[in-house]
Amino acid sequence: MQKERFSRQLAEIYTNLGQHPFNGLGRLQLSSMGLPEAGPAFFDYDPSGNLNPFDPFSHSNDYYTALIQQKIQLSKTIEIAPSAPLDQHLVYMSLLDSLPPKESGLFFLRHMDS
Secondary structure, three states: OHHHHHHHHHHHHHHHHOOOOEOOEOOEEEOOOOOEEEOOOEEEEOOOOOEEEEOOEOEHHHHHHHHHHHHHHHHHOOOOOOOOHHHHHHHHHHHHHOOOOOOEOOEOOOOOOO
């Protein structure tokens, strides 16, 4: 009984979230008017140590391309996968080559694991 109640409540939450799409893919933040909006999807630092936001993306393909390219840069500097940087680089290049066609549309709030 408790499991059914939880499942119904979760379904209601997802239904409610589906009624509030965003025009961009990014992190949830509040606008200057206090309304939820898509903010920068992720951040990186330039060589001088300045924080660079990757603004919300209007196409999921652009988001994945930027994210993979950032990981490729990190693999070149051995900031990630220091024991196997070449393997890591090849994995990211393969991912970049296998991205689906560019799609646009509305984006919905959801957990990264779902």
